[in-house]
Amino acid sequence: MHHMTLAEIARGLADKQFSSEELTKVLLARIARLDPQLNSFISLTEELALNQAAAADARRAKGENGALLGAPIAHKDLFCTQGIRTSCGSKMLDNFKAPYDATVVAKLAAAGAVTLGKTNMDEFAMGSANESSYYGAVKNPWNLAHVPGGSSGGSAAAVAARLLPAATATDTGGSIRQPAAFTNLTGLKPTYGRVSRWGMIAYASSLDQGGPLARTAEDCAILLQGMAGFDPNDSTSIDEPVPDYSANLNGSLQGLRIGVPKEYFSAGLDPRIAELIHDSVKTLEKLGAVVKQISLPNMQHAIPAYYVIAPAEASSNLSRFDGVRFGHRCENPENLMDLYKRSRGEGFGVEVQRRIMVGAYALSAGYYDAYYLKAQKIRRLVKNDFMAAFNEVDVILGPTTPNPAWKLGAKDSDPVAAYLEDVYTITANLAGLPGLSMPAGFVDGLPVGVQLLAPYFQEGRLLNVAHQYQLHTDWHTRTPQGF
Numbered sequence: 001m002h003h004m005t006l007a008e009i010a011r012g013l014a015d016k017q018f019s020s021e022e023l024t025k026v027l028l029a030r031i032a033r034l035d036p037q038l039n040s041f042i043s044l045t046e047e048l049a050l051n052q053a054a055a056a057d058a059r060r061a062k063g064e065n066g067a068l069l070g071a072p073i074a075h076k077d078l079f080c081t082q083g084i085r086t087s088c089g090s091k092m093l094d095n096f097k098a099p100y101d102a103t104v105v106a107k108l109a110a111a112g113a114v115t116l117g118k119t120n121m122d123e124f125a126m127g128s129a130n131e132s133s134y135y136g137a138v139k140n141p142w143n144l145a146h147v148p149g150g151s152s153g154g155s156a157a158a159v160a161a162r163l164l165p166a167a168t169a170t171d172t173g174g175s176i177r178q179p180a181a182f183t184n185l186t187g188l189k190p191t192y193g194r195v196s197r198w199g200m201i202a203y204a205s206s207l208d209q210g211g212p213l214a215r216t217a218e219d220c221a222i223l224l225q226g227m228a229g230f231d232p233n234d235s236t237s238i239d240e241p242v243p244d245y246s247a248n249l250n251g252s253l254q255g256l257r258i259g260v261p262k263e264y265f266s267a268g269l270d271p272r273i274a275e276l277i278h279d280s281v282k283t284l285e286k287l288g289a290v291v292k293q294i295s296l297p298n299m300q301h302a303i304p305a306y307y308v309i310a311p312a313e314a315s316s317n318l319s320r321f322d323g324v325r326f327g328h329r330c331e332n333p334e335n336l337m338d339l340y341k342r343s344r345g346e347g348f349g350v351e352v353q354r355r356i357m358v359g360a361y362a363l364s365a366g367y368y369d370a371y372y373l374k375a376q377k378i379r380r381l382v383k384n385d386f387m388a389a390f391n392e393v394d395v396i397l398g399p400t401t402p403n404p405a406w407k408l409g410a411k412d413s414d415p416v417a418a419y420l421e422d423v424y425t426i427t428a429n430l431a432g433l434p435g436l437s438m439p440a441g442f443v444d445g446l447p448v449g450v451q452l453l454a455p456y457f458q459e460g461r462l463l464n465v466a467h468q469y470q471l472h473t474d475w476h477t478r479t480p481q482g483f
């Protein structure tokens with residue numbers, strides 16, 4: 001039962017082959033047995049799950065149908081869940097029970113999805129390896145000595161290990177696509193504004209976007225359908241109709257123009273990954289796509305710009321965690337300053353503290369123009385590159401990451417080495433564009449992802465291309481040994 005995709009589960013539930021309650025029990029037992037190896041969950045919500053499953057079964061018994069009705073999922077632990085710990089992977093929020101549901105959580109619950117738990121993540125979504133979590137590192141089910149990627153590493157490891165079919169995640173600089181690539185999943189970062197950020201604990205508000213992590217494009221379509229849409233509670237949410245993603249998966253790729261940026265194939269890219277990317281291009285050509293070389297000349301400036309803008313926004317967003325209103329508070333503060341200093345010093349881990357300091361520095365008088373303003377100008381150039389490219393092509397294709405998943409601890413002493421691994425993903429966040437990563441092969445037994453980018457609100461195009469690719473390849477069906 002645990003091998004089923006969301007689409008297969010929906011059919012099985014509709015045909016009464018099994019109930020949501022039966023499936024939920026199977027998966028909860030599987031999590032109890034296997035997750036100790038992976039550490040992909042921070043909290044399990046068994047009671048809620050069984051109640052939601054029984055309610056979904058009752059709705060189906062009355063004749064209701066729906067792709068998510070009775071489907072088991074989990075939420076990255078930065079989506080607020082009413083009455084349930086929402087930790088953001090931080091000691092700061094270890095004792096925080098959200099007083100309300102995030103819009104994404106509420107929408108999926110209304111569609112009948114069953115929440116099995118809250119997944120592990122890098123602290124405040126800062127990281128690419130899920131090693132900065134207060135709750136410990138997550139292991140990659142493909143090789144337990146390697147990282148699963150981050151920051152949505154818990155969602156990715158759990159779905160890859162067949163503990164559940166799909167999970168929510170968020171992507172500020174790659175945190176959906178990069179863990180998807182590292183664990184052989186399909187993950188979609190929607191257009192900025194497509195999915196409500198209300199109740200999603202903020203890292204960098206102008207870059208953060210929620211989206212689905214699943215094994216197939218077909219399942220990403222189902223989960224995105226439940227997440228997307230205008231939300232008056234989020235002032236950056238966009239009032240655009242949500243297309244029927246599942247209905248558009250079968251469009252022909254005949255004549256689809258694929259752009260491959262020449263800058264992607266630089267010295268930093270593992271040549272074995274480059275080869276797999278070329279293979280994926282050949283597959284899409286066989287399906288009718290036309291390939292063209294393009295250029296994104298400002299791509300080289302994206303990492304420094306991102307690592308100014310994201311920490312700047314983080315330093316502002318995280319100022320609310322002061323030990324006064326909610327979250328961790330130190331013991332016996334001597335005075336107000338001592339309360340702030342010790343609460344924040346004890347509550348935040350080293351990577352979060354590093355980013356707050358970098359951000360506060362970049363925003364300070366005298367440095368603002370030199371760093372923050374400059375970074376914003378680069379952001380515009382990166383966006384302009386994409387706008388020019390999308391005049392010529394329909395999608396942009398390349399590797400999701402320059403290397404496969406690294407070993408746990410390998411980049412501990414060198415945070416910049418980890419930042420450099422984000423080179424292919426962060427440009428989409430700077431520009432606000434949608435991006436998808438899908439399985440494209442293996443290097444040394446570790447999964448490799450190919451990334452597709454599209455113009456604003458063309459999530460449907462990305463899912464269509466990925467679905468057609470998955471009808472003609474079987475990488476996404478490979479299962480990690482032992483799971």
Ligand code: GLN
Nearest residue numbers: 125127171172173174175
């Ligand atoms: N690795 C990037 C960072 O550390 C992206 C993280 C994310 O997308 N949340 O900021």
